[in-house]
Amino acid sequence: MLLDFEKPIAELEAKLEGMKKIALESDVDVSDAVKSLETKIKSLKKETFSNLTRWQRVQLSRHPDRPYTLDYIYEIADDFVELHGDRTVKDDKAIVGGFGSVNKQTFMFIGQQKGRNTKQRQLRNFGMANPEGYRKALRLMKLAEKFNKPIVTFIDTPGAFPGLEAEERGQGEAIARNLKEMFMLKVPVICIVIGEGASGGALGIGIGDRVLMLENTWYSVISPENCSTILWRSWDYKETAAEAMRVSSYDMLDLKLIDGIINEPLGGAHIDMRSMAKEVKKVILQHNKELSELSVEDRISKRIDKFCSMGVVSE
């Protein structure tokens, strides 16, 4: 699938392929033309992706080929043991987690998981967790704390599931409890927004010593579409809403609401999943090293102070 702004690039790439094919099948020398076309593609790519609007980044964050939580875990961890269930109601497939080893260091990986085809999407509930998902995440975090292993969370959700059973089983309470408990975790916590960071559903696994966003992701209190529906009373102002809410990684860094941005390959994370995961791995290891040098008390108080300084008021 191609997004609108990817299309001109794809067209040139198709032309290039055709040209190369002609060159193979005949003796015509097209090397100059190929070279100039390649340069053209490169500069168009650069131009397109360094001038993305906020809405275009939202679109990239939802790209159907974008790597999801398990893609990162399998790519980053040498071994991974997935763990299931909240020990109360059931196993929520919208949040996955388990211990994984990276360069002989064990981490607890937790994240929202989306599906790639219709069947998987249903199974994963589009990455929208029920209370069980948040409670499973908390159980795994406590397990990590018990065995003194750092925690990495991957955030990628269009929101916590707004369903009947979710309300009955306390969606609000489940998220709230995670927020409070995550502040007191004795182990390092690194949170990375890898796709969509929608509201409380994202924040429910998002309290960390480091909160990072991949370049082409969004994080806000509501999705641009829903904001548009409520404030402009129509779905059509989603682009305006994305601009007004300043949902991009660069905005969130500007507003001091996150600690850093992880750059994506030109064209987005899905263009080169391997190198994206390699970069994420590098960043995790680097931050974990810094964080493990702090004392437990220091880490917790810094974590609390950071979030407590967020917000702008006038007095």
Add this chain to the structure above:
Amino acid sequence: MDNMSWFKRKDKGIQTPTEAKKEAPDGLWFKTPSGKIIHTRELKNNAYVSPEDGYHVRIGSKEYFEILFDENEFTELDENMESADPLKFKDSKPYPDRIKASQAKSGLKDAVRTAYGKINGLDLTIACMDFNFIGGSMGSVVGEKIARAIDHSIQNKKPFLMISKSGGARMMEAGLSLMQMAKTSAKLALLSEAKIPYISLLTDPTTGGVTASYAMLGDFNISEPGALIGFAGPRVIRETIGKDLPKGFQSAEFVLEHGFLDFIVDRRNLKSKLYTLLKMLK
């Protein structure tokens, strides 16, 4: 000017439908949803509960402070804190204009007021939300005032009462609003470490990011009869499941039944019940 305008009152309010007047009644008579009519003075003397049908009228910080604090004596914290406009947010009108209009209409600075005083002689810090200020929405001011009120409780070893009444986080502060959920939860974690009691009173309505943070984190979560309490709003859920919602869904009684509230208290007994509980914890 046509001649009909001689007879037609143009003043706003006169033609406002009764439903829109439900909050903070300032007319002489108040009509409950079941049709009971009560004099507003009598309503005030009855903790804003209709004596005939027990209907709990939506009230704000002014009324709750009056009901709870001894002799209505209290010291307000951060009373001049106001919203800034860090995002330069604009929808149909710029955010600062919306704030100013809301301030003028409500006489409030923002959607929460915080204060300390005594209830039946016991020290208590109270943060109380006002729904008539942009739907009781939580932005930086709400988060910061609650955070500081909790600090006050910790420093002075006073129990903390949070009275929630909110549609959720404030969209016009986007990411900053979202992080107020984190900030208030962090402070509540510290309050909890200090072993200071936290009572969360969820009043009609309490939804969204407020439910998913401080409102659900009480040592005691309590509510008033009939209050709407939920994470997602009823309309969103109805659209998601494509069915009508069962009767009483997301009412305080429903939430109690599902195990997320300790008890529901009639507002007329609120002060004495809080006192009884707090005294036991001393």
